[in-house]
Amino acid sequence: MKRADRLYALMQQLRSGGLHRAEDLARDLGVSVRTIYRDMDTLAASGVPVEGARGLGYTARAAITLPPLNLTDPELEALHLGLAAVGASDMAELAAAAQALSAKIDAVLPQDTGPTPGRFGFATYPFAEAAEGFRHMPAFRAAIRARQKLRLRLQGDAADRLVRPLHIDYWGRIWTCIVWEETADAFASFRIDRITDLAPAPGLFVDEPGKTLADYRKRS
Known part of the structure; x- marks a missing residue:
């Protein structure tokens, strides 16, 4: 299973409610517990409302979810332009939200459509630099x-x-x-x-x- 698919599967499980142990999630997805820990850290850093801790279990707060969308390259580019413009603004709350939204999109993008983006990943997205x-x-x-x-x-x-x-x-x-x-x-x-x-x-x-x-x- 690709990492993007696994992250989506984790989000779906968390949406079902209740407390989910890392051991159970790892068994369901066929990966190690350490991998689940890393994935949960990724989801949290991407703005997914995950709560919990290693050894205790994880749950998700209520959040707005959207059905799957199929985007063309120009549509994805337009979305990126908008996020980058807001992310480079001086409106701290909206800038943070733009970075979190960019991270969520980045987490589910196919990983086999181009070269590895390196430092242009979701955790260190250079809005100001790209906006130039x-x-x-x-x-x-x-x-x-x-x-x-x-x-x-x-x-x-x-x-x-x-x-x-x-x-x-x-x-x-x-x-x-x-x-x-x-x-x-x-x-x-x-x-x-x-x-x-x-x-x-x-x-x-x-x-x-x-x-x-x-x-x-x-x-x-």
Whole structure:
């Protein structure tokens, strides 16, 4: 059983009411008691209203639950954008709620749809850092549609890069962009939140052999 499925199964058992011993939960799910302890810590850190302690048992307070939802990548991206904006705000209670909600979503996302997010996990979600890239996304998307070249600079760069924007990828908690970099005459991929400056450059571009998104995907 995948960890996301196990966490959901634990939540379902807790919703049934009563006190649940870790030993019983471990036996029902076919895992060790230590694994149940870790899962309960994860659920609690994610904002699930779990009460109890190791050696005593666990129960859940009443909470609002939603039926399963099927989200498209753009819908998930829109949800993430909203949560990140609220999480970066100065409204402490709502910011904390946004982080808790992000953690719950992260806990049930499929684990086999992309690379491991590393420190972009639900416990250390960098709302403020990710939000830095949001200001560039409308211009980047518009440039992709218009086939407009861009001049941009990344954190740590000493000079600008002239690029053809090709695609934006969403990896669960970060956004990366794929470009053909005319400065280096090669494809490049980097996180959008690393962009410090971005502006349209004179001239549009057309597809050329070896410089398209399809070419990038073939090489990858």
